[in-house]
Amino acid sequence: MASLHRFTIFVATATLLLITAGALVTSTDSGLAVPDWPNTYGHFMFSFPLSKMVGGILYEHGHRLIASAVGILMIGLAVWFSRVDGRRWVRYLAWVALGAVILQGTLGGVTVLYFLPTPISVAHAGLAQLVFCLTVALALFTSPSWHTGTAAPIADRMLGRLTIGTVAMVYVQVLVGAIMRHTGAGLAIPDFPLAFGHLVPPEWSWPIAIHFGHRVGAVLVTLAVIATAGHVLVHHRHRLELRRLAWLLIGLVTVQFTLGALTVLSERQVGINTAHVATGAALLATVVLLTLLVHRHRFTDVPLSNTSVALPETSAVGGS
Template sequence: MASSSDVGNGGAETLALGFGTSVAMWFLGYLCRMPNANVPAWFLATGLLGCMLGGGFLAGRLSNRGWRAGLAAGLLAAAINLLVLGSLLGGARPNHVVPSAVWWLPGSLLLGAVVGAAGGALGSATRGQGAKSPSWSAVFAAVAAAATLLQLLVGGVVTGNAAGLAVVDWPNSFGYNMFLYPLSRMTGGVYYEHAHRLFGTLVGLTTLALAVHLLRVERRPLVRRLALLAVLVVIVQGILGGLRVTGTFTFSSSPEAMTPSITFAITHGVLGPAFFGLMIALAVLTSPTWTGGRAPTNSSHAPADRTLSVMLVGIVLVQLLLGAIQRHLSRGLLVHITFAVVVLAMTLLNGSRLWGLYRAQPLLERLGKALIVVGGVQVVLGFLAFFTVVARVEGAARPGWEVLLTTAHQAGGSVLLACTVMAALWTRRLLVASR
């Protein structure tokens, strides 16, 4: 196996930690600003600054550039955060900003740079002599995959609260530029849906940056093609999410002009996990374990397990489609439950084989255990979600624990898909058929 195909850092250190810091800050902000959260502003501000300081600390500790690495990561994170800062600077009228924005914009960039540099200095002081830096391309790919998983959780909350149509227009929000819609107006379902759109923008930007980086530093045609495919898929996914609301391309803000599409909603709901699987594939292919010189194991079972792993990816995708149909149309529940038996059986079969047959490859052993655990937990979550939905009186408000369970079940499907994608890839990297 060829060694790592990175032909230089290509700025991945700053990209990985800058975007990683922003992802952490955005998700913390999302949780703290949720309706009925009642989190004090000082607590949120402290947490956000802590994320920025932590990102700088990691930059200083993991790189050999000290405080400069922290400064670069903090500055990039602050620049990305301008996408949500607009919600604090939006004026009373659509697409206007408050006069103080002229100070807020440079001030936020300066604050990010200073806090990041401080964290970098602290991290550099704890860096050991001769410590090695990680593969930053792999770290950046992992950050992109993590951001995608968080976006799936945010999207699950939207569906769980039946808030997919809470914002009546797209790409604007009630006539406002999406990035200037005032935070004070984000209440109830509007908050869930609008936050989902903003987080989608972050995922799209992260994917684009990752693709540009990989095109610069990667020699492997497969990785380059997958990076371009990821950009295409995330664009299509964003458009599908918008057309789910409007039904057609329009800049109108009138509800009467909209024709919401369930077909687009279902497609959007399935393409999201599929895109997550693609990001997981990029994370695997850029990992040091993949690009390193680990020797594969000769086994007569290799062809069967390679085929089984690929089949399981397709089976889980079908189950995700059945689940999306059930969530959006409340139809096909029996089919979804019945097919879950097939998914569980195949998952247990694949997992037990990877766990038991390849002791010489600990990574495959761990993947086998993960498949068994995730598959079992997903079935339990499915039954819990089913009973909570059935127990709710028709027309009653959806309790928080129902949203929590249905969202966890939806996210669990994506995690199971990620495990199957990893199994399909690693069985090809670590297993060779005996002759």
């Protein structure tokens, strides 16, 4: 199981790399640099000459190659889970992740063939985040601390609701960001922190509305993350695994908010714009991890203790 756990972490890391590569494609406006799919300029994908990976092709074809690698890894992951993991629901989850990756690849192809229609491109972006969260969850479910540790139920309904609410808010914010990105509204409001010199835009259009919605969402998500993390740090500071995630969340949301502001101020500088997407994915996955840990006692595979005592300090997420 330890090997499977390490492999799952590797797959999750590769998935985050894939999301970053996808963000690089949109940040450089290279989504249609390779007009055909699944071939690349008539070549079978894996036989396309490296020497021709120039300009936008480097990003788009590179994204396709990484996606193919993640797909292969995910097949291995699903098969491995089927052979090793005794928990039926975890095995199902691994196959769901594989199915999601296949669907994700299909969406990627369709969006190229139909010139990046917004609904398909947004679905592609949104599903990518779900795939990443699935792989991160699988890594958690195979971690020794999850598998063998004793889950002390967290008798805190407030925290339970906070975490679920924060997950929902972060994901909605990711989707709004994807809509903004795929409708070219990233600079619809060119100034920051004000909007055309005002707190609220003096005039409205669809791009301005979606952009302003993303800014409002950023404030709400930041507040939700701080509330959740603060709640953990105040009421559950003895739980090391929760405390670590709480601090990580505070760090990530700070970086993410800063990157969002810099994206506007730098007029969508490619590196900053790409990092904003990757950090958003990391933030979502971290909230999902915290939520799973808070609701850990609900999972049937976890042996429960009768008291809500603190876990040993060694039972960190994904710990060895």
